[in-house]
Amino acid sequence: MQKSYTPIHRIILLTVFVVVTVLGVLTIITPSAIFPDASWGFLVMRSMQMGGAFNVLTKPDQQNIASNVSEFISWWSPGQYLLPHFFKTIFGLNTGQAAAVTTALCQIIGLAGFYSFFKKAGFTPLITALSLVVIICQQAFFTPYIFYTGGEILLFAFTGWFLYGCLVFTKANWKFALFVLLSGWIGFICKSSFIWIYAAGLLFTWVQISKGLSGIRAWVLKGFWVAIPAVASVVVIYILYLNKGVNPSSGSNGFDLSWKTLAFPIASPLLSGFSVDDLFNGLIFHNDDAILSPGWVMLVILLLAVLSVVLIYAIYRNAPNKSYQAILIIFYSVSILFFGSAYMRKLDISYEARHFRVMGLLIIPGLLHLFSHYKMVFRVALGLAIGGIMFFTIQFYLTGYYGLKNYTAYGTSGIGQQFIDQQSLNYIKLLDDRNKNATFVFFSPDIGLEIQHNRAIILPALSKDININFDEYLHKGHAGPLYILMPSHYIGIRASVILKSFPGYKGFSLKELSDDYVLYFATKAR
Missing domain, CATH: 1.20.1280 (Monooxygenase)
Structure with missing residues (x-):
């Protein structure tokens, strides 16, 4: 009697599904922190839940904080908060849990979409299944389990199905x-x-x-x-x-003809497909300290640009069918024209590989198909490169998840708070519960999501040189108690600048909430 064997691609697909499901369950158990863009979306959702109009953020008026002003937020798309809001409404979840469910479902839906697209594009079941393995090795895939990325995760869920539709x-x-x-x-x-x-x-x-x-x-x-x-x-x-x-396209901030405006988009297949930009903590745009000097950054990006062009050409020459060839060239060309133009016009679009993620996803099956025709030594080299990416990605995830479990504060919203500790957050919640007409001031939009009964003002965090546009910080008038949460290192000149931004108040007092955070508060009108 002949034994029946399960095709290897099905084993791979089952393994990918199990891994992604486990990651989804873990993020529901310990909800992620949140990117600033998505935080603003959830603030809009909060305003809507409190009776505001669709996609309108209600906040204290800078000219008189006793009044409110409404702003239609068109900078970001509404899906980043609408889908979590749906899960909140249907299942009674908090915001953090709803964001976690959104991430878990979107990752599975996105992988299914790209699997369908890769198969329709003519790749074998094995190449298609291995392509999903490469996708989940990318740091961009693991990031939403640590930081809810909002529109990024929704876009991943939809793009594969859109590409599939383009072929169907x-x-x-x-x-x-x-x-x-x-x-x-x-x-x-x-x-x-x-x-x-x-x-x-x-x-x-x-x-x-x-x-x-x-x-x-x-x-x-x-x-x-x-x-x-x-x-x-x-x-x-x-x-x-x-x-x-x-x-972001509302207006130009000048004109830039430097090397990076075209080199960065041209290098996008390798910057995003091999997580190069993520692994270097952002080559041009970075939130933390830069890893490479500007000279090395230029050299790396120019080298990646040349290699990306060579790689695209090689994949094109060996692609399994003409439809995939056309998609590859058209998307690569349009991405260079679109982002090259945007960067030259200095539109408010950051130099981050996440904007080009679709290019990093498109090349994966073509790359695997290409190397399947090479000698074993080249296939091993590619496997080692992917294994290296996976190693650093897992390291990123374990470090992030450990931080969420042990060092991140959680409040009413259920979102992991990066810019406040638990002791300080508990006190802020206590003040919010005790007051009904207070105004809180924070330097990160995610903390504003913890305010349930009062209003919040979100100010940009101060830079090291305190080079600010004071008009952006100035809030006139008086409206009940004012509570300003600051990192402890703001005490001194930074705190003085912030307190002067509220000329309607006098007699500020200082309370130390923890080793890292302090609270300035005042009730008297000037």
Whole structure:
């Protein structure tokens, strides 16, 4: 009797599913901290829960903090808080738990989407399954389990399915038009930067539905099947959302023709696909101290740019079918044009590889397919490189998760608080419960999520040289007790600058909440 064996790709897929499920359960047990962008989204959600309009942030007015002012937040897409809000409403979860469920589900949905896309693009089941292994080795995949990334995780969940749709809908009919229309809306709700992915995908679909046609007129006529629903989708987004406030593309801050404006986008396949930008704590943009000097950064990025072009060309030459070739070249070209233009115009878009993550995902199956034709020594070298990335990624995760379990403060929101300790957070919660007309001042938006019964003002954290725009900090007027939480190292000139930002108050007192945080408070009007 002949034995039956389970195909190896199914074993790999099952292993990936188990690993991702376990990670999801762990993040629900110990919810992650949160990126600032997503914090602002949750503050909008908090305003809506307290009776505010859709996507409107209600906050104290800088001209008179006794009054409120409302601002439509169009800088970020609403999906980052709408989906967690859905889970909060349905299951009665707190914000941290709802964000954790969002992360757990989006990771599985995203992997399923890219698996479907890779298979449709012509890769073998084994290459497709191994591609998912490489994806979960990337630091970008593990980051949401430590920091809720908001739109990033939603975009990952949707992009693979969008790419799959680009391959599936190859005939110009009402189904194709509906796909173009709805994918624009869904993608934008996930994250506004989907717009460049949308443009690249639609350019590819236009090529797809126009195959075999001759003459410009025939191509233009087919183009209407793409253009009409796409324009309708974008117009609705602009009128109902982008036009109501400021966003990263609202205005230019000058012009920059330095090397990095083009080199960084060109290097994006390796910067994101091999987690190079993450492993170096951000080559250009970094929250902590830089690892490399500016000279080394330039050398590394230029080298990665050259290698990325060579790699894209090699993958293109050995791709399993023409559809994948077209997607690869179109997306790479559009990403360079879009971000190169944005960086040259100095739009408010950071030099971070996360913006190019789709390129790092697109190259993975092509890279594995390419190396499958090389000698064993090259395949081993690639495996060692991926193993190295996995090692540092696991190290990042274990360090982060240990920090969440042992050093991170948790309050009413259920979100891991990075910029306050538990002792100080407990006291802030006590003040919030005792007061109904107080105003709290924080230097990080995530702490504002702990305020349930009063109002909060979020100020930018002070830099080392205290070089600030004072008008950005100035809040006039008086409105009940004022509580300003500061890191203890602010005591002195930094604290003086902040206290002067509230000229309506006098007689500030200082209370030491812990070794790391202090509270300035006042009740008297000047």
